[in-house]
Amino acid sequence: MPISRQQSPMDMAFEEAEAAALRGEVPVGAVITDQSGQIIAAAGNRTIELADPTAHAEILAIRKACKALSSERLTGLDLYVTLEPCNMCASAISFARIRRLYYGCDDDKMGGRGFFHSSQCHHAPEIYDGIGAQRSAQMLQEFFRNRR
């Protein structure tokens, strides 16, 4: 019997990003895992579909995970996202008390990781960047090239 290889959280985040692109949304995907590595929530960007400027992948994943756990805090949980979170999502990550943030490529224009170093930030996650950075950057470049 073949041993089934479990999909990594970042692979799943990329699948969410690809699905977002197919919906015409900026391709960003996010996944939240618990302490044992189990996936609690996964989401892709849906700002257009939901007509909601706050419906970034990270926000949707945080809201799903909070709902699943009936808690407004995700203490000890980790977030994987294909792109550096924007300033809004950085705040939400802080409010949710995310333990570790793993992300793909930096976002030079909208990246919000600087928020974690500000005086308004009362919880900052450990940050691991550059996870699948090239794949993420390529996906975004392709998406914006096709939209022109």
Place this chain on the structure above:
Amino acid sequence: MPISRQQSPMDMAFEEAEAAALRGEVPVGAVITDQSGQIIAAAGNRTIELADPTAHAEILAIRKACKALSSERLTGLDLYVTLEPCNMCASAISFARIRRLYYGCDDDKMGGRGFFHSSQCHHAPEIYDGIGAQRSAQMLQEFFRNRR
């Protein structure tokens, strides 16, 4: 026949804040109006009730207004909120293209209006602060005093 006095958007935001306090939520209320001053959305803070760290009054009001207008942008619309928006809400206000932001008291600890001056911010509203500032500050002080 008595002339009925229309409630001001800020009065309504205060009502939302008071209702939030009665639910045990940090008392903050927000209202969104269109170009003719009509109220499109109103909301109070519901982070505990909804187990959602993003359920600030401003975010809920923006999401309601966007849903009502089937648009992820609220170009030309104004937001009234009893407290200076936090960094997360400032970003959402920017994404939603809110025209004017009217708010009550400053939030020295969590206030996010500084975001509007950052390089990540691609739309900043006109800002009118100090609207009912004393009432807002008193309400918050009372709430936190009672919680101790």
